[in-house]
Amino acid sequence: xxxxxxxxxxxxxxxxxxxxxxxxxxxxxxxxxxxxxxxxxxxxxxxxxxxxxxxxxxxxxxxxxxxxxxxxxxxxxxxxxxxxxxxxxxxxxxxxxxxxxxxxxxxxxxxxxxxxxxxxxxxxxxxxxxxxxxxxxxxxxxxxxxxxxxxxxxxxxxxxxxxxxxxxxxxxxxxxxxxxxxxxxxxxxxxxxxxxxxxxxxxxxxxxxxxxxxxxxxxxxxxxxxxxxxxxxxxxxxxxxxxxxxxxxxxxxxxxxxxxxxxxxxxxxxxxxxxxxxxxxxxxxxxxxxxxxxxxxxxxxxxxxxxxxxxxxxxxxxxxxxxxxxxxx
Amino acid sequence: xxxxxxxxxxxxxxxxxxxxxxxxxxxxxxxxxxxxxxxxxxxxxxxxxxxxxxxxxxxxxxxxxxxxxxxxxxxxxxxxxxxxxxxxxxxxxxxxxxxxxxxxxxxxxxxxxxxxxxxxxxxxxxxxxxxxxxxxxxxxxxxxxxxxxxxxxxxxxxxxxxxxxxxxxxxxxxxxxxxxxxxxxxxxxxxxxxxxxxxxxxxxxxxxxxxxxxxxxxxxxxxxxxxxxxx
Numbered sequence: 001x002x003x004x005x006x007x008x009x010x011x012x013x014x015x016x017x018x019x020x021x022x023x024x025x026x027x028x029x030x031x032x033x034x035x036x037x038x039x040x041x042x043x044x045x046x047x048x049x050x051x052x053x054x055x056x057x058x059x060x061x062x063x064x065x066x067x068x069x070x071x072x073x074x075x076x077x078x079x080x081x082x083x084x085x086x087x088x089x090x091x092x093x094x095x096x097x098x099x100x101x102x103x104x105x106x107x108x109x110x111x112x113x114x115x116x117x118x119x120x121x122x123x124x125x126x127x128x129x130x131x132x133x134x135x136x137x138x139x140x141x142x143x144x145x146x147x148x149x150x151x152x153x154x155x156x157x158x159x160x161x162x163x164x165x166x167x168x169x170x171x172x173x174x175x176x177x178x179x180x181x182x183x184x185x186x187x188x189x190x191x192x193x194x195x196x197x198x199x200x201x202x203x204x205x206x207x208x209x210x211x212x213x214x215x216x217x218x219x220x221x222x223x224x225x226x227x228x229x230x231x232x233x234x235x236x237x238x239x240x241x242x243x244x245x246x247x248x249x250x251x252x253x254x255x256x257x258x259x260x261x262x263x264x265x266x267x268x269x270x271x272x273x274x275x276x277x278x279x280x281x282x283x284x285x286x287x288x289x290x291x292x293x294x295x296x297x298x299x300x301x302x303x304x305x306x307x308x309x310x311x312x313x314x315x316x317x318x319x320x321x322x323x324x325x326x327x328x329x
Numbered sequence: 330x331x332x333x334x335x336x337x338x339x340x341x342x343x344x345x346x347x348x349x350x351x352x353x354x355x356x357x358x359x360x361x362x363x364x365x366x367x368x369x370x371x372x373x374x375x376x377x378x379x380x381x382x383x384x385x386x387x388x389x390x391x392x393x394x395x396x397x398x399x400x401x402x403x404x405x406x407x408x409x410x411x412x413x414x415x416x417x418x419x420x421x422x423x424x425x426x427x428x429x430x431x432x433x434x435x436x437x438x439x440x441x442x443x444x445x446x447x448x449x450x451x452x453x454x455x456x457x458x459x460x461x462x463x464x465x466x467x468x469x470x471x472x473x474x475x476x477x478x479x480x481x482x483x484x485x486x487x488x489x490x491x492x493x494x495x496x497x498x499x500x501x502x503x504x505x506x507x508x509x510x511x512x513x514x515x516x517x518x519x520x521x522x523x524x525x526x527x528x529x530x531x532x533x534x535x536x537x538x539x540x541x542x543x544x545x546x547x548x549x550x551x552x553x554x555x556x557x558x559x560x
Contacts, residue, residue: 015520049439050440051515057492072382120380
């Protein structure tokens with residue numbers, strides 16, 4: 001038979017359509033290496049290989065793929081383990097897979113793996129099974145460290161904020177204490193004032209600013225029974241809480257004033273003091289409150305002295321801040 | 330003797346309206362796609378030789394549907410068909426270095442291997458049902474629920490085009506030729522078994538198969554001026 005007629009024979013051969021003698025004869029011919037028949041054989045195989053594609057695809061269950069890939073993984077692992085043996089000759093347990101149970105499964109035996117394929121398998125195993133966990137661990141460490149540093153910085157910032165808040169609270173507490181002290185003082189003075197107001201020998205002496213500023217006034221309450229005086233002034237813008245003032249009386253028939261008391265005003269424009277009038281006048285013609293010393297007035301005076309040199313301002317200049325009362329009660 | 334019967338519409342269980350069957354000949358773009366598929370498969374095979382399991386997985390994803398389909402045509406039990414799929418790709422993994430590209434493409438190698446494994450399996454388990462004369466290939470497997478569960482379109486467009494071409498080529502055969510080829514090659518029945526199933530002389534079956542395959546062979550290897558595709 002010429003090669004021209006073998007095309008049909010090859011097709012039948014590939015579909016088991018030849019009897020024994022025909023099959024043997026064709027196989028013998030193919031074994032001679034006839035290029036034309038070999039090409040026809042390849043083409044026919046290719047055609048037949050395509051035919052199953054005519055069937056609608058049916059995808060097997062996922063477990064089939066999982067089982068296959070598991071076998072492949074075990075095979076790779078077995079190959080890697082074998083590569084580590086000293087002599088390079090390995091005995092592979094067949095497929096390396098416990099699932100294999102076919103009689104025609106991959107034969108067992110000893111295989112000598114080539115170095116190149118050993119290295120390639122080892123490298124793949126390294127890449128697929130070793131490096132990813134290491135990379136994941138390294139990444140986790142870096143991330144954790146970064147988080148720790150960030151947390152430390154946040155803690156430090158919060159600590160600084162807390163310290164600032166504590167300082168503010170302390171300042172507020174101090175201010176509140178001062179306010180509380182003032183209130184206590186106010187109430188104490190108020191209590192004393194109430195006592196004085198109940199005195200049976202109380203004198204009420206209105207005072208006016210010497211320079212006739214009617215908006216500024218003072219009021220003197222004199223408890224003759226207890227020799228206690230209360231002075232109220234509304235001019236705290238001018239009056240100075242840390243300055244000393246004095247109270248003077250001019251008895252009737254005399255030209256020399258008598259100092260009755262020295263005192264300071266509180267922030268509310270109140271002064272309380274003990275009256276020191278040994279010879280209680282029956283009548284007096286003048287009562288005067290005037291600046292004595294201290295306060296900003298003195299400080300400014302000192303500054304002026306420092307700047308002015310020899311000139312010394314008169315500390316007795318009381319015009320601006322003195323109160324006076326004409327006449328007596 | 331050539332059966333000069335007019336071509337008529339298929340009465341087999343091949344899809345009545347498969348993709349691309351009724352229409353003009355494949356264009357050059359389809360041939361180019363076919364070449365691209367061959368190149369991709371060849372590259373995958375080379376990687377499998379290098380023990381790249383990802384390449385095997387890619388080949389499995391592409392052809393497991395076809396392998397399973399041919400296995401289920403030949404084997405009655407789905408468990409046996411699953412074993413064939415496993416064994417086929419396992420052998421590809423283990424013996425990839427023995428694949429000879431001069432003897433055929435990766436696809437034909439894989440599907441012929443699957444068919445061979447399925448026939449071996451059927452002989453072992455003797456679970457194949459005797460042919461009952463039905464010309465329906467997917468008799469019990471066309472049930473809607475089964476097809477819905479397992480029947481999925483190809484995820485690979487290149488494979489879809491190849492599948493469409495094959496279906497079109499088969500559709501151009503006579504019904505008798507196609508039926509005989511289906512039962513013999515896709516069902517795994519011997520020529521004698523096909524003859525018995527169809528109650529037709531053995532010689533007639535051989536003639537039908539031979540002429541059908543020759544037509545397919547020539548159609549593929551056509552040297553027409555406008556070459557449609559080539560192996």
